[in-house]
Amino acid sequence: MTTGTGRLPGQGARLDFERIRAELELPAGFPAQVLAEAEQAAAAGPDGDRADATDLPLVTIDPPGAEDLDQALAVSRRDDGFVVHYAIADLGPFVAPGGALDAEARRRGQTLYVPDGKVPLHPRVLSEGAASLLPDQVRPAALWTLTCDADGELTSARVHRALVRSRARLDYGSVSADLAAGTPHPSLEALPAIGRLRRERALVRGALELALPDQEIEPDGRGGWRLVLRPRLDVDAWNAEMSLLTGMAAARMMLDAGVGVLRTLPEAGDGALRQLRDSARSLGVDWPREVGPAELLAGLDPARPEAMALFMDATRLLRGAAYTVFDGAPPELSTHAGLAARYAHVTAPLRRLVDRFGTEICLALCAERPVPDWVRAALPELPALMTGSDALAARVGKACLDQVEAWLLAGRVGEEFDAIVLRADTGSAEVLLGDPPVIGKCAGEGLPEGERVRVRLVEADTEARTVAFERVNGGSR
Structure with a gap:
């Protein structure tokens, strides 16, 4: 915990x-x-x-x-x-x-x-x-x-x-x-x-x-x-x-x-399943064609960062x-x-x-x-x-x-944190800090899903209830 x-x-x-x-x-x-x-x-x-x-x-x-x-x-x-x-x-x-x-x-x-x-x-x-x-x-x-x-x-x-x-x-x-x-x-x-x-x-x-x-x-x-x-x-x-x-x-x-x-x-459409397979491939998760998504997800170790990232991606199957x-x-x-x-x-x-x-x-x-x-x-x-x-x-x-x-991170702008990339998109990603366990947006190109990175807090607005990070150069671990 x-x-x-x-x-x-x-x-x-x-x-x-x-x-x-x-x-x-x-x-x-x-x-x-x-x-x-x-x-x-x-x-x-x-x-x-x-x-x-x-x-x-x-x-x-x-x-x-x-x-x-x-x-x-x-x-x-x-x-x-x-x-x-x-x-x-x-x-x-x-x-x-x-x-x-x-x-x-x-x-x-x-x-x-x-x-x-x-x-x-x-x-x-x-x-x-x-x-x-x-x-x-x-x-x-x-x-x-x-x-x-x-x-x-x-x-x-x-x-x-x-x-x-x-x-x-x-x-x-x-x-x-x-x-x-x-x-x-x-x-x-x-x-x-x-x-x-x-x-x-x-x-x-x-x-x-x-x-x-x-x-x-x-x-x-x-x-x-x-x-x-x-x-x-x-x-x-x-x-x-x-x-x-x-x-x-x-x-x-x-x-x-x-x-x-x-x-x-x-049932999830073919597009959602293709996206999940693409995510698994980019995360280095082996997914044989004969294995269904339920069997694949059940076999992952939830403590591993790549598993957590794939679980996040799999939420698109439940919409x-x-x-x-x-x-x-x-x-x-x-x-x-x-x-x-x-x-x-x-x-x-x-x-x-x-x-x-x-x-x-x-x-x-x-x-x-x-x-x-x-x-x-x-x-x-x-x-x-x-x-x-x-x-x-x-x-x-x-x-x-x-x-x-936002309350937890107020006054800590500029500090660096260890994080896991949960979901990546063009130019930004969603990351989970190790301590405190905050989820927030992180700016940066090429953020690798399922990997540990170093990020810097750039915003913690308690009125707007927003937090934002940026990747620290060379911060993958």
Whole structure:
């Protein structure tokens, strides 16, 4: 893990993100009517028509400090494979269709993450309280039961409303450490085995896995902020596979029934693949013609600079994701090319609007009841609502990263840094510094993708939120 810490020279007050909130017109709170409705729903608690599944030893895995816990799982082996119990927070008892809370959630679309405080999709009394799968609390859930054979292939899936109780709130680092020490939580003992099998199945399908580290913002403990370049742990991938498994099961249900909302992505065109092959060639990465892009990328060492550069180039294969709704006629596009599978969002309803509707569809189908009219009526508007909120979330994330990068480098114009060239173009490139882990534009001809270079900071504008570099002559290493 790489970190970088910085503050504006001579500034003692805590740096915040209020200007970004104002520029992007992020809501500061919830309307009174929405809060009142949420409080009333939280006080009423779950409905009574539910199976009691509180005996299942479910656990949650989330980043440290998270309170909006959407998912809890328990994985077990059986003679011919695996059983995954996956509980998803159920908003059905709390969000009345057509009410003020429902309307506000549709307006927001998803939770937005700002370093000094998130902008939640739902009031915290629900998202971090009555609806969250917090430990040792009885909570309503949509409980998925997924069975897989010995090769990790899905053989059956069902979901029903239940009451559950999480036994422990775990985080990725502690789960990884416990697995490495041979002392995993009993509910996760089989997670590595099925996680690896699901990753193998994904590779066979042709799913793309870009092992890029996450560039994250954290408080530095002194009123400022630091950047953390956090590599993806195996546990992250295995846990993600459980969510993907559920989403694939949901998509299959929807397509079989002829109604639903899918996450789709068209196949990359020949031009994008040719560009990726050209990049691999220039980076010195051997790519035999009979090897597909998924297999190539999976075989790279993510710690190597040329691999990081090729992962960045491969992001062009993942452009064009959309939400596809259908009711009656089958959709023209039903697959997600990046996953090489049919897939639907159903595992994060506290943080993403569309998951609530997908979950309601699957609950109705498994109960052999009609899909509720209010769900069907909402389907046509979901793609625009989610596309708009996705775009806003991307703008928020980029603005915050740009701001922290500028803060970290303020007052350091003229200094030189070691960097990796991630992506090169005519006359400029995108580079990643070693310390602090800042990504910025670098001027210079012939910058070699995937190589280490020496660069000089020429701009760090905290108002414009920009940083810029130039190559130091003779600075390749």
